[in-house]
Amino acid sequence: MTGTLERGRLDAEHCYRAVTSRDPRFDGWFVTAVHSTGIYCRPSCPARTPLQRNVEFHTTAASAQAAGFRACRRCRPDAVPGSPDWDVRADVVARAMRLIADGEVERGGVGGLAGRLGYSERQLHRLLTAELGVGPLALARAQRARTARLLIETTLLPMADVAFASGFASVRQFNDTVRSVFGTTPSALRPATPRSDGGSPGWLTLRLAARAPFAADEVLLFLGAHATPGLEEWDGTTFSRVLDLPHGPAVVRLSPAPDGSAAVSARLRLHDLRDLGVAVTRCRRLLDLDADPAAIDAVLGADPALAPLVAGAPGRRVPTAPDAEELAVRAVLGQQVSVAGARTLTARVVTAAGRPLAEPVGTLTHAFPRAADLAGADLTAVGLTGARRRTVHTLATALAEGAVVLNPGADRDEARRQLLALPGIGPWTAALVGLRGLADPDVWLPGDLALRRSLAALGSSDAEADGRWRPWRSYAVMHLWALAVPTLFTRGPLSDRSPS
Template structure:
């Protein structure tokens, strides 16, 4: 069932958030001030404008389309993205996820519309009707944001910045930057907030999250599942190879050094034009755009989970940068330990694209479905039935009969996965949880969840109807109770009834 379109922004509620400089609403909406011609994040430290002078927009693109430029003080383009696009399942949300993943740059608006099953005119009407702007304006706003990020955090030549951000020409780049930020690219670089050096070929970026955010815990969870050759974990930094449209990239992720709700990312893309896609996939992998206040308010109100939520506020759901990869890894992990799944997955990597040169222990990108469908899996160590499932899944992903990209219809993807021989409800749910980053997934029959629920005096039947729409986050809290070695935060004592 499709999630209904979000109602229009409530001006009174938005203004109260602006008046109180409430950072929880950063990224949810933007405040445009008629008397200054700028738009800000709700928590902007500047003097609160008069209510009669402000207009609220749900996206930065809409504010830019109305002729406003970004505030230089609060940098509204640097806030976490709206969690709405991860929560919702309708076509507008799917379009937003695809635009963030670079679909317009790769295939244009016709390709975006075709991927969603709509005509260009229908898609434009839907986006304008809800957001005030069409797909080109949304993609343009994303290019501007990527450009500013590169201008202010790297020493790349401006021509490289322009093409890395997705602009078709230097002139288009210059015009857009001047229009959106009321400054030339050179002026933005002179006023840069962060100057980063580093190794040639690497870009150092700061990826913001909504507080509270425990980056060390998210990275520990990812590191505990690290596959040799594809991923690496040294206790602080999680590194991995990303399979991007124009070649493999390496990313190294570590907690922000100042302890802020952010992650430091060092990226080495094969081509600079993949940078925007790489950032989008890292944000999804780290669950940076979640709304922890909404999640904790809902889950914390349930007596079963209250103590767990209080002990780990803002807990996130670490995901995969590639849902197709996660689906294959989920099949390999059926009925084996985490260590066993890592070993089996590492044996597949020779079918993937090798790096031009290793980076530490990293050597390959994960195999693409077409390569995996043709690969000889006899030496991997799988049973005959599991080999057939991997081949069938890879073939279905390659020919499009199973679609797991950023714009996938989650309900349709679930049906398509269940049609693959050897994939059942648990595997399908895990792909939704950690592949498609669906915030409302329950894992039926998961043994770790059952142990935690039994200790808390609850059951699968209770969980299937409670904790919506944040069941994925409930899963993480319950996993932390059952497998504490995958998490950093100490859990509160179990209720006395768990000892019986």
């Protein structure tokens, strides 16, 4: 996407070239608004290519909607991968976009969003509008519309329930927004047979799209190899886990798309439907679905040392965590122990301090402990050393009190400094939190033994590698881990000692 989008400024010539080629790699980077039809489309829309003089380009669907365009019902521009720009960038606009996607406006309003970022509402509105053409309310409105469409198409809920579950303040606001965004009524959007899980009451089935190439089985295997009993489950095909969401716990089951496409099938059982949008966002982050594999592979594949690894696994992703605070605690628990040992310790902590589900779902019994619960929990019977137990309590207390901030809009550099200030947390642990907790695409793990083994096999060193492969060092880490411990990425018996 280089040359097409830079800090929200679109190059019309490059965008139109992407539209004429119908290249799906650009879906989610921008939308094409067509003056002659009044609709906006994804770049790969199969409809006849509009004349260049009849189009304008927007970085977000919200911007196109604010300009008076409605979503194309053929290509569904609201069902594409998100822009990878928001995950790559560290500025306030990108941090705001990550928080909006995580539902911060729905929970705390624009004031809460601004407070999280350390800005006034007026400053934040000005920054977003200057780059994206719309403010936080319009961006949140577009997200509500996407959530509403999911509920309309996958459930038989009455429209009033869909409206409030999507975050709308009234049914009238819901109706007006659906008409404005989709050019039709809510009832007309509902298919004759909703795409729900007819045999499993209470479950929603969704398709989460990714940019090709994407190996869903590899990502799920990596997560399954680290599955914590009671919190997560892996059956060889489907990875399941409990999500701790704002309105209550949910369970998600993730498996490769049945048609073999670059997508994941997600089955969700929510405590409260208002959490659907947040659940989808966190699942996408967990699986790294919004990555731009073309850009990543172009950089890493140009390095002679990594070229064979990239060619053998194009589009490799960085599996993360749905919650960075959880990952931080798990990183501490996994220090200097095997994967099996880390799973055992984490399972004991989940049982001791986690919140139990109202009723088990298969082998899933608990949500991961929240920081406040963990700070006051008695962990003497878990099997941790005294020093490790103190580190867990110190970290949990810092998270609960806001001394360490690890939400999706956190300043990643500041988060690293905050973590390193805590006793028992060193550079490797802080880096792992950045890589797999905050989804930073440019993290190197200093001193990681598996990386050192791979680098030695490639004739390189840890010191040399730290300055290479920017801005995609996190993906280089995954390729090198796969070289050192292939059983985490391909079928076979799991090694006892492997990366966290």
